[in-house]
Amino acid sequence: SMVSFGGGSPIDTVKNAAWQLMGGRAGSRTIDFSAGAAESGRGGDILHIAIPTTLSAGEFTPGGGVTNESTKVKGGVADPRLQAKVVILDPALTIETPAWLWASTGMRALDHAVEGSYSTRHQLVTDTLATKAIELLNAHLLPSLQMHGDDELEHRMRCQLAAWLSIFGMSNTRGGISHALGHQIGPMWNVPHGVTSCITLPHVMRFMAEVAADRFGPIAQGFDLRFDPRSPRSSAVECADRTAKFIGKFEVPTRLRDVGVPREEISRIAGTVLEEVKRANTVGVEVTLEQLVGILDAAY
CATH class of the missing domain: 1.20.1090.10 (Dehydroquinate synthase-like - alpha domain)
Structure with a gap:
């Protein structure tokens, strides 16, 4: 299992890490989250528990953005298995945002x-x-x-x-x-x-x-x-x-x-x-x- 705590960046980081652990290919250079409707990796599920502290709502999607640092172009990964299975909304945890x-x-x-x-x-x-x-x-x-x-x-x-x-x-x-x-x-x-x-x-x-x-x-x-x-x-x-x-x-x-x-x-x-x-x-x-x-x- 993996736990993400924070805004969209740590949440998407967990999705990208989980994607690699599940046998997925390297992140696409494009953003096409329609792939979130079909499994495309080989490995099993990884339980993702998301605790968001911002309002970006990335915790509710099966896709995660990732930037190619050499080209500065943002692409992403998407797979239904990347969707967080548990999302904890606690306003007290957002006070320090x-x-x-x-x-x-x-x-x-x-x-x-x-x-x-x-x-x-x-x-x-x-x-x-x-x-x-x-x-x-x-x-x-x-x-x-x-x-x-x-x-x-x-x-x-x-x-x-x-x-x-x-x-x-x-x-x-x-x-x-x-x-x-x-x-x-x-x-x-x-x-x-x-x-x-x-x-x-x-x-x-x-x-x-x-x-x-x-x-x-x-x-x-x-x-x-x-x-x-x-x-x-x-x-x-x-x-x-x-x-x-x-x-x-x-x-x-x-x-x-x-x-x-x-x-x-x-x-x-x-x-x-x-x-x-x-x-x-x-x-x-x-x-x-x-x-x-x-x-x-x-x-x-």
Whole structure:
């Protein structure tokens, strides 16, 4: 058995170690978590007990990210046997998590819920999970950093439940452009995973408002915004603006320049990101390199 304690990095480290011990091949250079539905190794199960202290929700997936240190490209491993058999949610164990890390991984959970909603694979169950996750994060993430004692623990537990709901929905729909961008911004320029969501999500939402505004209904409901299915674009844009405003309430970076990304280098990751976007196939229209660079420019 193996025990992971902490955020997404130690949890994914255990998955990658377990993958090797079960006879799996070296981690892929790509991120394709559809492999989480089919066993591809030779060894038996290893009991994984996960005790998370952030809101990234990696403990609820059968895939683990891993960065190739020589190329700075993030790939991953995925197999149903890598799914933690036990997850212990204890808000008391999150008290010492740095505020910036707790807040930014909360935005990662928000990213899961949002991208699950406007995925081409969304359906009633995933929409319902996403709406509740967004609602809980809006109600409890900020107070979880402001309160003390039992009140703080209650708000933190609600945030942990929101992260759980968010990833259960997106695991059935797969991620979108914001996730693909974050997967490569992180390793290329050493930006924490949750922070990438703080930077990219509003800009990707504005892009998606132009191509899939009709899928923003669950997001609007989670933010308690009016959504008119006959004229969805304005509501979709309002969801993006509300997301940016929500992120702005926390002391987290919101621009690529804030985390030291050189402007002249931002196009370096576009090709790898496009590969993942095409594999996930969640947008519903063809995405171009130029559009991805445009989103990166807006996020700069």
